[in-house]
Amino acid sequence: MAPTSTTTAGSPRPGVGLPVVPPDLNAKRRPGETVIKALLTLSALTSVAITFGIVFAVLAPAVDFFKEVPFTDFFATSDEPGAVSAAVLPLVVGTLITTVVALALAVPMGLGAAIYLSEYASPRARKWLKPTVELLAGVPSVVYGFFALFFVTPVVLQGWLGLDVNFTNSWAAGLVLGVMIIPTIASLSEDALSAVPHALRQGSLALGANRMQTTIRVVLPAALSGIAAAVVLGLSRAVGETMIVTMAGGSVKNMSLDPSEPHMTMTAFIATTAKGENPVGSVEYNALFAVAALLFVITFVINMVSIAIVRRFRQEY
Amino acid sequence: MSIATRTARDTVEATTGITASDLTGRGRDRNVKSVLFLVALWFSLFFGVVVLIALIVDTVIKGAPRLDAELFTNYHSKISPDTTGFRAGILGSIWLMFATALLAIPLGMAAAIYLEEFANKRSRLHRVIDVNLQNLAAVPSVIYGMLAVAVLALFDPPFKGIVIGGALALALLILPVIIITTREAIRAVPQEIRQGSLALGATVWQTTWRNTLPSAVPGIATGTILGLSRAIGEAAPLLMLGVAMVRTDPTGLFDKVTALPIQIYNFSSEPNEAYQIASSAAIVILLAMILGMNALAIVIRNKFQKSW
Numbered sequence: 001m002a003p004t005s006t007t008t009a010g011s012p013r014p015g016v017g018l019p020v021v022p023p024d025l026n027a028k029r030r031p032g033e034t035v036i037k038a039l040l041t042l043s044a045l046t047s048v049a050i051t052f053g054i055v056f057a058v059l060a061p062a063v064d065f066f067k068e069v070p071f072t073d074f075f076a077t078s079d080e081p082g083a084v085s086a087a088v089l090p091l092v093v094g095t096l097i098t099t100v101v102a103l104a105l106a107v108p109m110g111l112g113a114a115i116y117l118s119e120y121a122s123p124r125a126r127k128w129l130k131p132t133v134e135l136l137a138g139v140p141s142v143v144y145g146f147f148a149l150f151f152v153t154p155v156v157l158q159g160w161l162g163l164d165v166n167f168t169n170s171w172a173a174g175l176v177l178g179v180m181i182i183p184t185i186a187s188l189s190e191d192a193l194s195a196v197p198h199a200l201r202q203g204s205l206a207l208g209a210n211r212m213q214t215t216i217r218v219v220l221p222a223a224l225s226g227i228a229a230a231v232v233l234g235l236s237r238a239v240g241e242t243m244i245v246t247m248a249g250g251s252v253k254n255m256s257l258d259p260s261e262p263h264m265t266m267t268a269f270i271a272t273t274a275k276g277e278n279p280v281g282s283v284e285y286n287a288l289f290a291v292a293a294l295l296f297v298i299t300f301v302i303n304m305v306s307i308a309i310v311r312r313f314r315q316e317y
Numbered sequence: 318m319s320i321a322t323r324t325a326r327d328t329v330e331a332t333t334g335i336t337a338s339d340l341t342g343r344g345r346d347r348n349v350k351s352v353l354f355l356v357a358l359w360f361s362l363f364f365g366v367v368v369l370i371a372l373i374v375d376t377v378i379k380g381a382p383r384l385d386a387e388l389f390t391n392y393h394s395k396i397s398p399d400t401t402g403f404r405a406g407i408l409g410s411i412w413l414m415f416a417t418a419l420l421a422i423p424l425g426m427a428a429a430i431y432l433e434e435f436a437n438k439r440s441r442l443h444r445v446i447d448v449n450l451q452n453l454a455a456v457p458s459v460i461y462g463m464l465a466v467a468v469l470a471l472f473d474p475p476f477k478g479i480v481i482g483g484a485l486a487l488a489l490l491i492l493p494v495i496i497i498t499t500r501e502a503i504r505a506v507p508q509e510i511r512q513g514s515l516a517l518g519a520t521v522w523q524t525t526w527r528n529t530l531p532s533a534v535p536g537i538a539t540g541t542i543l544g545l546s547r548a549i550g551e552a553a554p555l556l557m558l559g560v561a562m563v564r565t566d567p568t569g570l571f572d573k574v575t576a577l578p579i580q581i582y583n584f585s586s587e588p589n590e591a592y593q594i595a596s597s598a599a600i601v602i603l604l605a606m607i608l609g610m611n612a613l614a615i616v617i618r619n620k621f622q623k624s625w
Contacts, residue, residue: 030520033520033522036522037431037435037522039427040427040428040430040431040435041431041435043424043425043427043428043431044427044428044431044432044436044446045446046424046428046492047428047446047449047450047453047492047493047496048445048446048449050453050464050489050492051449051452051453053464053467053468054456054460054461054463054464056467057463057464057466057467057468058460058463058464058467108361109361109364109365110361111361112357112358112360112361112362113358113361113362113365115358116358116359116361116362117362120355120358129362131611131615132366133362133365133366135369135608135611136365136366136368136369138543138546138547138550138607138608138611139369139372139550139604139607140549140550140551140552140578140603140607141550141551141552141553142550142552142578142581142582143372143376143550143578143581143600143603143604144372145582145585146581146585146596146597146600147372147375147376149585150379150585150593151371151372151375179364179365179368182364182365183365186365210348210351211351212350212351212354212355213351216354233455236455237455239457240455240456240457240458240459240460241457242457242458242459242552242553242556243552243553243578243582246553246582247582247585267457267459267553270459270463270557271459271553271556271557274462274466274556274557274559275556280470288463289463292459292460292463295457295459295460296456296457296460299455299456299457299460300452300456302455303451303452303455303456304448304452306455307448307451307452
């Protein structure tokens with residue numbers, strides 16, 4: 001075997017003529033590029049600025065609100081007659097009910113679709129089915145709200161199922177909200193399922209399991225953290241969605257847990273109050289920001305939980 | 318499958334009785350439980366699609382009587398509900414979309430380029446921006462409306478319901494979407510392309526501008542179109558900004574504007590059934606716009622997607 005070129009007599013020793021350290025590609029400066037890089041950095045930092053902007057924009061009027069209205073009025077179960085419409089607990093209950101109804105529909109449906117796409121569908125079928133499911137996320141929420149109000153409640157709930165529900169109710173709002181977040185859960189769960197290595201499935205199949213057993217006992221547990229993150233993100237979407245619950249969920253502060261009654265959610269309160277004619281700076285107007293601050297804190301915590309789940313429990317195969 | 322492996326497979330099947338469907342577990346799917354499981358999966362996959370079809374069919378049937386020219390040329394009218402139109406909303410939505418694109422696309426692309434090509438990925442700052450973007454993508458849209466309200470309140474007198482205000486809220490809303498998809502498109506460009514350029518003595522920025530970005534254009538275009546199609550259907554942040562029904566065409570960024578989703582929302586609380594029919598027709602227009610944009614994105618993805 002011929003000796004390698006570096007040891008051949010007459011050839012330069014390795015490294016001769018080249019700098020000893022690898023070249024720093026960023027060292028080659030041209031005057032304009034520093035400016036470009038600064039602009040790019042600034043753009044990336046805008047996202048952080050937006051978050052601070054949100055916190056400031058929502059917090060400042062909320063602080064004004066709490067100067068005039070005590071915390072006990074805010075966390076009350078009903079409004080004092082004649083006082084500012086401040087009680088937030090009925091809004092939390094309303095949000096909770098629509099969210100629970102939505103997740104009860106979206107989690108099984110989204111997960112089922114994800115399992116089919118990842119474990120059963122052929123690559124060709126998946127190429128068409130996945131964008132079709134994702135189309136559901138492209139339908140505007142105002143269209144879903146209209147559909148819930150004029151089709152789901154009168155035709156499906158009152159007509160086909162014969163339920164005794166109000167014109168606006170949490171069943172219709174929650175169910176349609178659930179349909180809207182199916183793609184969120186399906187898409188992210190599918191990513192988590194697809195990331196499970198084939199060796200695990202093959203091991204299970206080699207032991208004589210069929211596809212259902214493999215899916216339920218091997219693939220699902222392996223992808224559980226990703227699925228949990230998907231469900232938590234779906235939860236965050238359901239809590240923050242506005243138009244469906246504003247149009248179809250009703251505008252009554254209601255502490256009852258019955259989904260066939262109308263409930264006002266936090267987002268619906270924000271939307272209807274903003275539409276009203278309260279002057280900027282009034283207590284009624286600031287109540288809006290107090291509720292928004294609570295909503296932002298709730299969704300922020302949920303999002304962080306989701307991000308933390310993905311970061312901490314992401315399995316490296 | 319080559320002939321060699323095929324004959325090998327046939328031999329295995331002949332000698333052991335194991336078929337290819339056994340190897341994927343498909344052959345053992347024949348008991349009641351697993352068939353029911355498969356049916357449940359089918360159901361959950363098609364449930365959403367069936368709802369979507371029901372929504373479209375119901376809307377088209379309800380809106381069909383009003384899918385006429387007056388829908389596009391007339392303004393909304395309290396006096397004659399039967400000929401009410403969505404001219405202001407359609408034009409307003411188009412204006413809002415272009416203004417949103419103008420604000421969000423350059424900013425989003427610049428941020429994505431910085432994060433992928435220039436930032437030190439192990440730095441604390443990079444991690445903060447990263448987590449922050451994931452969080453922003455899931456912030457409720459009403460909250461973005463409130464942020465835009467606060468920004469516009471800095472002016473005196475505060476603007477209400479103008480093009481630039483609505484576009485600002487929508488741009489903030491879709492900025493995370495654009496950044497995330499652009500980053501993915503840039504990340505998909507193989508390292509060798511950059512290395513080739515860098516080896517010839519180009520700077521990082523020259524490499525990005527002349528090699529990386531042109532290769533990532535299909536992915537960026539797809540993500541951007543999907544982001545804009547989301548913006549065009551949003552109503553909540555516009556509602557916060559006081560975007561209401563107006564009967565004028567916007568002619569500049571500081572004109573009062575309305576949008577299709579806002580008009581649909583406002584008509585939904587009208588008791589007169591003629592407005593419901595008109596809204597259904599408007600939903601057909603809105604869905605056609607959005608499905609058209611989605612289709613365009615899919616076409617771009619399928620046609621121009623490169624496999625390296």
